[in-house]
Amino acid sequence: MTVYKESFLRKHRPKIIQKTRNPICLADRLFEKELISDEMYNKIHKTKTEEEQMREIYKCIKTTKHFDYMYDWLKENEPDVFEELEKSDTEAAAPQKKRYRGDTSQTGDETDNHTEFPDPLKTGFSFAKLETWVSEKSQELISELEIKLGERRHEGFEKRTK
Structure with a gap:
């Protein structure tokens, strides 16, 4: 279960933040349990917005004990957020509907496209809605990639791409 908690927190990092x-309150509990240092606790308290505070908390959590505690705290103290994230996981795990790939008989191109983009003409998307969809999906895909690569492999990937 511990591996699940860590991957859940990493996968949903942007939405949790x-x-x-x-x-x-989470920082207070982490500090009381001696899971974060005085320095990190003070740094979290000095930040102005809740998003910045959560980013600082994420910087602190490194061990399975950290992930376990944070997961349990969020589940207990942010039940609405937690249910929404679990529901999105359940929906993502459901089988996808078949999509039309177009006529591939002439081109022979049968590559599978995993990212389904909304058709603005069929769904009534405005530019603002389409922009929001793209930004939300990109964060999710980036988070999934970071989880798959892992921190060490991600650093090596960055070095190789520079």
Whole structure:
């Protein structure tokens, strides 16, 4: 279960940062349990917005003990956010509907495109809605990639790409 908790927190990092309402309370509990240092605790308290405070908390959590505690705290203190994230995981795990790939008989191109983009003409998307969809999906895909690569492999990848 511990591996699940860590991967859940990493996968949903952007949404957890955005939606956690009381990160100072989480920081207080982490400090009481001696899971973060005085320096990190003070740094979290000095930041102005809740999003910045959650980003600082994420910087602190490194061990399975950290991930376990944070997961359990969020589940207990942010049940609405937690249910939404678990629901999105369940929906993502459901089988996808078949999509039209176009006529491939003449081109022979049968590559599978995993990212389904909304058709603005069929769904009534405005430019603002389309822009929001793209930004939300990109964060999710980036988070998934970071989880798959892992921190060490990600650093090596950055070095190789420079």
